[in-house]
Amino acid sequence: MGVAGSGTVGRGGHVTTRVLFAGSGRGEALVLDQPLSFWGGVDPATGMIIDRRHPQLGVRLAGRVLVMPFGRGSSSSSTVLAEAIRLGTAPAAIVLVHPDPILALGAMVAQELYGRSLPIVVVSPDDYPRIRGGDTVTVDAREGRADPLVWGVSPAGEPG
DSSP states (O other), rough: OOEEEOOOOOOESSSEEEEOOOOOEEEEEEEEEEEESSSTTEEEETEEEEEETTTTTTTTTTTTTTEEEEEEOOOOHHHHHHHHHHHHSSHHHEEEOOOOOHHHHHHHHHHHHSSSOOEEEEEEETGEEEEEETTEEEEEETOOOOOEEEEETTTSSBBB
């Protein structure tokens, strides 16, 4: 997609956001300690991280906004992501620093085959660390929207 916009940040300031795949999703931010491969790293039936070498083994992705610098691994990750989207166990949205065409392909296939979208956006390396685990993040990456990424509310509902 390649649409760029200025996202609003709850802690003040703006961030430039590039849309890899349109859609909208909201959830608690899950900031990964390491990149993740969906192929062999995520169980699409449960939405849980199953990569035994990943520091967040056993953590559920479903309904959360997955925040990681980039995807890792096989081109088959697109298939696993599409299946998780179909089953309703996928993240609500994905936020990256580096564009990942494999993840974008998975979202695209799920939209085409199942009519379900999963937004994927890219933020700058400077803005990425501003998203904290537990923040409530909204990704509203629809056509023509100027601010596709909004975050900054802590789990307790207080500004971050």
